[in-house]
Amino acid sequence: MSLVTALGRLAHVRLRGYSRRTAAASWGAFLTARRSLTAGTQPLRSDNKVTVHFINRDGEKITVKGAPGESLLDIVISEDLDFDGFGACEGTLACSTCHLIFDEEVYKKLGPVTDEEMDMLDLAYGLTDTSRLGCQICLTKSLEGMVARVPESVADIRQSKDGSS
Numbered sequence: 001m002s003l004v005t006a007l008g009r010l011a012h013v014r015l016r017g018y019s020r021r022t023a024a025a026s027w028g029a030f031l032t033a034r035r036s037l038t039a040g041t042q043p044l045r046s047d048n049k050v051t052v053h054f055i056n057r058d059g060e061k062i063t064v065k066g067a068p069g070e071s072l073l074d075i076v077i078s079e080d081l082d083f084d085g086f087g088a089c090e091g092t093l094a095c096s097t098c099h100l101i102f103d104e105e106v107y108k109k110l111g112p113v114t115d116e117e118m119d120m121l122d123l124a125y126g127l128t129d130t131s132r133l134g135c136q137i138c139l140t141k142s143l144e145g146m147v148a149r150v151p152e153s154v155a156d157i158r159q160s161k162d163g164s165s
Contacts, residue, residue: 049066050067050140051064051144052065052066052143053146054081054148054149055147064079066078069138071135071138072098072100072137073086076098076134083150086134093120093133095120096123096125098134098135099125099151101126101128101130101148101151106143109143110143120133124151125151126151126152126153
């Protein structure tokens with residue numbers, strides 16, 4: 001399945017309000033399509049994995065590994081990490097629930113911030129100068145051993161189906 005097809009199905013699921021099971025299946029199809037695009041450039045062998053350390057809201061350090069090209073949101077989902085409310089919009093840049101805080105030296109390696117990401121970061125609880133959205137951070141080998149802090153709380157400001165807040 002192409003990336004465009006997977007994105008279309010995911011958008012259809014979000015707009016039509018299908019069950020979580022259907023949404024999860026569409027999200028899985030999207031991730032599979034996305035991985036297939038990056039798989040040709042870097043093999044997904046275990047020795048090619050990047051170690052990421054998350055500091056949870058309660059201060060617990062959780063260490064996981066992800067493949068280059070995967071976003072931090074992809075890793076949280078695939079590793080079934082329980083960060084309450086994290087990734088509510090499933091990486092569509094419609095919320096700020098995957099807000100993460102980085103050390104300055106890691107932040108400088110993350111690449112540029114888009115205007116769309118900045119708009120969502122403006123809504124994030126506990127915004128810092130080194131805040132980014134996990135759905136927009138894709139792993140590279142240069143990020144090996146990075147630390148990502150989950151803020152103490154989350155601001156999930158989304159509109160209801162009738163258009164009210």
